[in-house]
Amino acid sequence: MADHAMGVEVVTPESALFRGTATLVVAATSEGDFSVMADHAELIGDVVPGIVRIEAEGQDPLSILVHGGFVQVTTADGAAEGIVDGVGASDRSTRVTILARIAEIAHEIDKPRAERAKNNAEVRLAEVRASSTRAGDDASLSEALIDLAQAEADLARAEMRLATSAVLG
């Protein structure tokens, strides 16, 4: 097991969402899907909004919904120290760190809450769209555009939550 295990962390600014060992991590960057197993080359990249799957031996795969972030894979002596137990200091171990502003474990998504968030976002989006067509001067227009982008992002997030929990919840 020690040969295939790597240390995996999924962290958000508020907490470490997941911290443990895994044999396989699957995620997607802006250039396509990728998967990491032990001894993967060092890599850093962005993570597009979507599901990150973490598989460990003898356990059900864990799916984490990540709303955009970054990933770093490091391979170093004892890089997984403190995360992987039973890996000798002489092993070259792999460590995967995923940094996300917002992330949630798929089966813990609060469906009713996501539903409400979606409705709110839709209402706001309609409001903002209406006001952006009315906006006269440049300043209020650019403000409206920012609001629009934010409302769209909120809606996309809520929809993604619902889709995720429909499949995995």
Next chain:
Amino acid sequence: MAGGQERVLRRRIKSVQATRKITKAMELIAASQIARAQARIAANRPYKEGMAAIIVEAAKGDPRAAKKMLGTPEKIENVLVLCIVGDRGLSGAYNSSVLRATERFVNELRSKGTGIRLIVVGKKAAPYFRFRGLDAEVNFVGFADKPEFTDARDVAAATAAPFLAGEVDQVVLVSTRFHSAGNQKVESKQLLPLVDPREGVDEDEEVSTKLEGYTEFEPEAEELLAALAPAALESEIFSALLEGSASFHTSQQRAMASATENADELALSLTRIMNRARQDAITTEIMEIVSGAEALRQEKEHE
């Protein structure tokens, strides 16, 4: 007469004790908030450190792009200062030391002819600067006690906008850093352009880390750096907000503890004065009675 003085003193003691109750309660509340704020700093650490590590790698991946985007600019004509203080007072020197440090920094830049713009977090900042003829263009209020990450995003958006528009060459943060429970310091730090993580790393070390291996980038390092910059700024501001709130609570706890102690001392010395006044009154009364009785007795003897 003398009883009047005693009554006045008793009223003052009561009022001091009532104040002491309030300061004691505030001390206890602050103490519980410190623990929570410290836990949040600890929870934020993996993210902050991960972010720093990624930027180091990305900067190594494309040193040319890194030079363009990171590091201190050579020509600084306009500076945006972000100042983080608390929403509430009664916290010792917490607010005023940040405000004074900011003012000193601003005056120094002004004497060099640098243009200044100001964004502040915390209710206590705007009146201070307005009085000194320096208006903050944005004033964030309401989350200095308990900042959420979305608050940090809002602050980051407001600070990044003038920089991205080319209106300012540098963004500097002045806030209190929470080094440990017993050590908080007001520090200023360059936020934008992002500090080049390779600054201060000596050359040999850099070479040795390069030998470690080849790092893949998805997307290319330059593009990645551009995407990382706003995330790094948000992370930087969020940890400054968290440390600011922890420092605020620590400072408030300390201030309220000493206020409670002072109230105790004051109540004690007032009690002493009151007791003496009462004793004086009693002594005077006895003297009056005794001399009265003496006078009566002498009158009788004369008869």
